Amino acid sequence: MINSSSFRFLHSTHRVLFGANSLQDLGALAEEFGCRKAAVLLDGAFSDGPVQTRVGELIKPLAPEFHALPPHEPDTESVEAARTFLEACDPDLIVAIGGGTAMDTAKVARMLLSNPGPIENIVGPVGVKMHPHASLFICIPTTAGTGSEVSDSAIVAKSGTVSKQIFRSAEMSARIAILDPELGTTAPAGVTAASGYDAITHAVEAYTSLWANPVTDPLAIAAMQKLAVNLPISFREPGNLDARGECLIASMLAAMAFNSANLGLAHAISGALGALHHVPHGLANALALPWTMAFVQRDLGDKGEIVAGIFGADSVAGGFSTVRHLLDLDQSLDDFVKSDAERDALATAAMASGQVKMSPRTPTPEDMRAIIEAMRTPTGGREPHLNL
Numbered sequence: 087m088i089n090s091s092s093f094r095f096l097h098s099t100h101r102v103l104f105g106a107n108s109l110q111d112l113g114a115l116a117e118e119f120g121c122r123k124a125a126v127l128l129d130g131a132f133s134d135g136p137v138q139t140r141v142g143e144l145i146k147p148l149a150p151e152f153h154a155l156p157p158h159e160p161d162t163e164s165v166e167a168a169r170t171f172l173e174a175c176d177p178d179l180i181v182a183i184g185g186g187t188a189m190d191t192a193k194v195a196r197m198l199l200s201n202p203g204p205i206e207n208i209v210g211p212v213g214v215k216m217h218p219h220a221s222l223f224i225c226i227p228t229t230a231g232t233g234s235e236v237s238d239s240a241i242v243a244k245s246g247t248v249s250k251q252i253f254r255s256a257e258m259s260a261r262i263a264i265l266d267p268e269l270g271t272t273a274p275a276g277v278t279a280a281s282g283y284d285a286i287t288h289a290v291e292a293y294t295s296l297w298a299n300p301v302t303d304p305l306a307i308a309a310m311q312k313l314a315v316n317l318p319i320s321f322r323e324p325g326n327l328d329a330r331g332e333c334l335i336a337s338m339l340a341a342m343a344f345n346s347a348n349l350g351l352a353h354a355i356s357g358a359l360g361a362l363h364h365v366p367h368g369l370a371n372a373l374a375l376p377w378t379m380a381f382v383q384r385d386l387g388d389k390g391e392i393v394a395g396i397f398g399a400d401s402v403a404g405g406f407s408t409v410r411h412l413l414d415l416d417q418s419l420d421d422f423v424k425s426d427a428e429r430d431a432l433a434t435a436a437m438a439s440g441q442v443k444m445s446p447r448t449p450t451p452e453d454m455r456a457i458i459e460a461m462r463t464p465t466g467g468r469e470p471h472l473n474l
């Protein structure tokens with residue numbers, strides 16, 4: 087079923103620095119690379135707070151300028167605002183601090199400096215040629231989730247529409263990622279849970295993707311092992327730096343895996359839920375994953391047993407149902423999608439996702455519609471059952 091006889095593995099980030107207080111390496115890195123002017127794009131939650139003050143001090147000789155990003159997921163409007171900021175600043179060091187929003191916005195806005203013109207010129211999941219930008223680009227994730235600090239892609243909604251655009255190029259990637267678990271301790275528990283569930287979804291979907299390969303599999307397994315133990319701890323104990331550090335490493339490993347293996351049906355649905363109903367990405371994955379895994383688990387072979395074992399469950403779907411409940415993410419699709427017509431539209435949009443073809447079991451449109459119908463019922467942490 088899964089062809090591992092030939093494969094390709096892609097990874098573009100040159101250096102990863104990990105550790106509590108590793109943010110302090112920022113100044114030395116700026117010096118090492120001979121940077122003279124810094125631009126910092128940061129999550130709005132950190133704007134004018136201690137993190138901004140600290141970064142300002144660490145790279146003071148580079149006269150850093152700061153641009154706070156709006157709280158919603160990136161769209162073409164917020165990316166264009168970031169492009170305008172970067173053009174005016176003319177930096178040779180660009181730093182993104184925050185979750186996927188900050189990193190994805192910075193990735194695309196930076197590419198617009200070296201690829202001037204309409205943003206549409208560089209849209210596309212494969213085969214897009216982007217000219218490199220000479221700046222040193224450093225990503226500093228503050229939550230364990232997207233792993234955008236080590237992936238070659240970014241997702242940006244097209245403002246005023248319900249479509250999401252994928253950008254992908256090795257030129258977009260961070261040269262350096264700094265993983266500092268101290269930065270996540272102030273995140274609300276709900277953010278820790280939802281972003282962590284996104285990382286879990288990345289790991290299992292990369293592991294069970296038809297494009298999984300002998301390099302991505304160990305990365306995905308390690309990510310699941312770390313998240314199974316440490317995500318519930320991070321959720322309950324926000325200040326537990328060991329657990330937060332393990333989750334940050336896991337989210338990076340999962341992204342290193344999905345950067346080559348791609349994802350699956352939960353992301354097909356969560357992408358459509360984000361575009362059509364603005365459901366936060368991690369929560370959208372939580373709504374979908376137990377049910378998409380209930381659909382594919384009969385075709386997972388040994389991999390199914392391995393995943394279930396990692397989560398201490400009788401089945402893959404049961405494991406993700408339990409974790410979802412533990413993290414207070416066991417919601418009904420009805421909280422966001424209200425009518426049969428909307429559920430039909432959601433199923434159609436999910437079927438159009440490129441992630442569907444990575445699934446170890448290919449759904450028919452009727453299967454997808456049935457999965458979405460099932461998502462209306464919370465599982466209470468129990469095994470989800472699909473009659474498909």
Ligand SMILES: [Fe+2]
Pocket residue numbers: 232284288353367
């Ligand atoms: Fe995701």
